[in-house]
Amino acid sequence: MATHKFQTEANQILHLMIHSLYSNKEIFLRELISNASDALDKLNMLHLTDDKYKTINFNPRIDLLPNKDEKTLTIIDSGIGMNEEDLMNNLGTIAKSGTKAFLESLSGDQKEDSQLIGQFGVGFYAAFMVAGKVEVTTKKAGEEKAYKWVSNGDGEFDIEETTKEGHGTEIKLFLNDDETEFTETFRLESLIKKYSNHIPFAIFMDKEETIPAKTDDEGNETEPAKTEVKNEQINKANALWSIAKSEVSDEEYKDFYQTIAHSSEEPLTWMHNKAEGAIEYTTLFYIPSKAPMDIFRVDYQSGIKLYINRVFITDDEKELMPTYLRFLRGVIDSKDLPLNVSREILQSNAVMAKIKNASVKKVLSELAKMMKKSPEKYDTFYKEFGNVLKEGLYNDFANREKILELLKFNTLNSEEQTTIEEFVKSVDEEKKEIYYITGKSSLDMLKKSPVLEKFKAKNIDVLVLNEEVDTIIFPMVTEYKEYKLVNVTDAKLEESEEEQKAKEELSKEFEGFTTEIKDMLGEEVKSVEVAPELVESAVAIKADKEDPAYMMAQMMKQMGQGGDVEEPAPILQVNPNHELIKKLKDSADQNLIADAAHVLLDQAKLFDGQELKDTADFVTRLNRIITKAL
């Protein structure tokens, strides 16, 4: 017998199970049954497709074996089973990518944490919520040796060789004294009906049945009443997605979600669709009410299971649905795919591609419906998954318009969010330009950006995009229907002849001043220009979009390497109507002008959401100016 230590994260999860989770302990059964169902799914597929497993005796079933005297509950499956290596890898560690983030996000507050745990999906370790000791006896299909894994949940587990008839896994729980309700058959049956009624495999249990006394015609007892034990199937085992929509209740949909998504939360919504025609398939997609922990990790876990005619194929194929819909949980089942489909075949399979395309369209149209009919629900969805959905703007060109219509936008002129369909109603019908500003600062700050002053003055509304992903995605989105999307810094707003003339005159008048400032700032700015379109701000900066260095920096950013690239020097715009600029132009104090030029440039950078390179220099100059003013 060898003793091993649990991986640190596994130990932390175990600790949580034992010490923090007091409510809803019953979910341990859902988790163990769902693991058993997964193990049966895996062997079912191999049995049908792999010669090595074709000859094994496969009778897929799950058995519950409660024992009141021993205070134990055993869950038995005839699935794939585990060998020694599997036991070490699966029941001692946690491979889930979000585990670390999950553990870090725990606050120590019972209530909040139990909600997080619900989202996380607790898995096998939930057994320790009700049992002081857990014994796993298992034999992998097609192998000779069987193993026993035992742990008291105290940081260590033992593995030893043992004997077992047939392949599969038996999990024996030595229940805590106050958890003996889980040896009661009626309690177990009601839990199975609640959580595991519609998994694709049958669950059996011995049930005591009272046979009433038999009497003859005169009412004399000929046989006394007795109890008989019968082994009965206690779930429907009818793969929920294959049942007609009209026959499934909301409760059943919700319970099934909890089983397949390993979640204790209710889903936000679901979409059940049966397609008949050239290709037959069924999809059942759920949208969770909370984003999974690993949603923004590259190694996120896919939530879609692929079945072929109710035979499980894979739940580890990220290409089943596009990545920007990776929040979906559920099932795709089709009769029209070959059972021995490999990952490579799957990716180039025309049937799969059609199912995927049609499913994406369906999901997007269901989301559009939700947006119109249940705005509050949509808000919840958007809060959790809006930024994920946006990724579709650059990786699903065919559906770009539909995705744009699902986004919610803040705008310059309104406190309320709006949609692009609504927004274009206010767009100039001749120019057909949708203006937007992107930036990483807060919404309020971005709305106060000097670049927007000319739009305010002309009462033109602007989309205000202040999420980090917006700065990467929107430069790539150039059109919506017949409208162009134009960054405010590229917008050429109509200037009247008078305005143009005035600008020329001002430029001339300020020529000496702008040259002086440029000399003082040197390489820090590309040029200095007069900008009468600024209203409240004294200065602003803008990028020179024609500069190859600028284009290069943008390209690097789009490739995710923005951190390493230095932005080229900006153009400094000065507002000739601003009191400060007027006074500065007339000042004879060269030192003051130099300090002010640097401070104003830094100020404009701060407004633009940039960090100052030399804060000390900024403070020194600012203090010199204040001292002079005092």
Ligand SMILES: Nc1ncnc2c1ncn2[C@@H]1O[C@H](COP(=O)(O)OP(=O)(O)OP(=O)(O)O)[C@@H](O)[C@H]1O
């Ligand atoms: N009854 C079983 N038969 C075969 N393998 C099992 C069984 N139960 C668990 N395992 C293996 O142990 C692994 C870990 O199980 P666990 O329930 O902790 O996580 P999971 O099922 O991968 O994730 P989660 O349940 O949180 O979605 C499983 O992925 C599986 O490989």
